[in-house]
Amino acid sequence: MERNSIIYKIRRKGQIFAHYILPDETMAKLYSYVILKKKVDLKTPKTFNEKIQWLKIHDYPNNPLVIQGADKYAVRKYVQKKGLGNTLVPLIGKWKKAEDIEWEKLPDKFVLKCNHGCAYNILCADKSKFDKVAAIKQLNKWMKEDFGAYNIELHYSKIKPHIITCEEYLGEKIIDYKFFCFNGEPKYMYVSSDLVHDRQAQIGFFYLNGKKMPLIRNDYAPMDLNELPPFFDDMKKDARILCKDFPFVRVDFFLANNTYYFAELTFTPSGGMMPFNPDKYDLLWGKQLDISCLISQKK
Numbered sequence: 214m215e216r217n218s219i220i221y222k223i224r225r226k227g228q229i230f231a232h233y234i235l236p237d238e239t240m241a242k243l244y245s246y247v248i249l250k251k252k253v254d255l256k257t258p259k260t261f262n263e264k265i266q267w268l269k270i271h272d273y274p275n276n277p278l279v280i281q282g283a284d285k286y287a288v289r290k291y292v293q294k295k296g297l298g299n300t301l302v303p304l305i306g307k308w309k310k311a312e313d314i315e316w317e318k319l320p321d322k323f324v325l326k327c328n329h330g331c332a333y334n335i336l337c338a339d340k341s342k343f344d345k346v347a348a349i350k351q352l353n354k355w356m357k358e359d360f361g362a363y364n365i366e367l368h369y370s371k372i373k374p375h376i377i378t379c380e381e382y383l384g385e386k387i388i389d390y391k392f393f394c395f396n397g398e399p400k401y402m403y404v405s406s407d408l409v410h411d412r413q414a415q416i417g418f419f420y421l422n423g424k425k426m427p428l429i430r431n432d433y434a435p436m437d438l439n440e441l442p443p444f445f446d447d448m449k450k451d452a453r454i455l456c457k458d459f460p461f462v463r464v465d466f467f468l469a470n471n472t473y474y475f476a477e478l479t480f481t482p483s484g485g486m487m488p489f490n491p492d493k494y495d496l497l498w499g500k501q502l503d504i505s506c507l508i509s510q511k512k
Contacts, residue, residue: 225363232362241266241365241485248486258508261498265485268461268504271511273368273480278458280371282478285328286378292475295454300466300475305379311352314377316345322382327352329374330360336382352377364484383469389476390448391465392421394456395501399449399464401426404438421449429490448473460504 231240238255245253245266258264273279281287289301305323308314314325321340325348327333333355337343356377361370388406392399399421406415417436418426423445429435442448452464455478465476489495 228363229359232365237270237365237367241270244364244484245486249488258504259499260495261489261502262485262487262495264499264502264504265461265481265487267508269366269368269481269485272460272504272507273366274371276368279480280368282459282462283368283480284372285326285333285477286376287328287372288478291478292455297451297454297475300451300473302380302383302474305381307376307378309375309377311349311356311377314349314379319379320381324380324382325352326378326380327355327374328376328378329372330355330358330369333360336385338382338385364481364486366481366484368480383467383474388468389465390445390468390473391463391479392449392452392456393463393482393498394452394459394461395498396460396503397453397457399452399456400501401498404436405433406436427491428494430488431490432488442468442473444473451475460507461502 231243235243241255242253245251245262249262251262253263253266255263255267255270258267278291281291286307289304292298292301305319306315319337319340323337323340325335325337335348335351337348356374358374359370361367361372386406388404391403391405393401393403401418402421403416403418405417414433415436416430416433417438418428419438420426423438423441425438448466452466455464455475456462459478459480461480463479463482465479466473467476468474487495489498
């Protein structure tokens with residue numbers, strides 16, 4: 214759905230309103246039923262989506278390491294602490310307000326980001342044609358949003374916004390490698406290609422040997438993988454290092470300049486409402502995610 218559409222804006226306002234008047238579990242169950250047409254068991258979660266929903270309500274909002282990991286700026290310190298600073302995209306600058314951006318110091322190509330949510334990105338491929346006024350307006354709008362309230366991803370709500378980071382621009386067509394990590398071990402990955410011009414974004418699910426899984430997302434075009442990049446083993450090793458502290462996390466990298474870069478840590482893929490086709494993989498993945506100790510602590 215287009216982010217500038219009237220329906221999208223109305224839905225967002227409705228989500229914020231509902232967040233303040235209804236319990237989190239009620240909202241999680243409602244959203245899951247609307248999106249996946251499935252009931253959610255949050256008392257004894259079994260499927261992957263149910264366990265992600267449980268984590269995002271009962272663990273993540275009070276987990277300082279998850280909050281840091283979800284913060285697009287603070288996560289850089291975590292990656293550096295793990296000895297993987299070489300995988301970070303070079304940072305050009307950061308500001309607390311959009312009005313403070315030192316435009317004259319920026320290169321001809323750059324990326325502006327807000328730190329407290331997803332898809333808060335502005336790409337500039339040509340500074341001479343860049344609309345600074347529109348960018349400032351958009352950034353200020355994003356910084357006022359409580360991203361965590363939209364799909365009950367409350368760890369995002371704990372991130373202090375109003376931080377804008379500026380990274381080097383590494384091209385339009387980006388290939389992502391996203392490792393699904395269960396209890397400290399990468400198990401699966403999906404490879405994706407972002408939306409380019411009029412072509413639909415593509416996703417393909419794969420085992421870690423590069424073999425394609427019989428799993429698809431109906432909301433994306435399928436994607437094949439001819440061969441793994443020569444640095445794949447290093448990327449997989451780095452994913453293993455970065456996932457050790459979490460029951461579940463998706464460690465995301467992207468390819469550019471004949472190498473790979475750290476992108477982000479994702480704790481709630483699709484907000485815990487990820488559409489599996491075939492649906493049986495929701496349960497199969499759920500069996501591989503052990504959160505029994507966390508659930509016992511909450512009882």
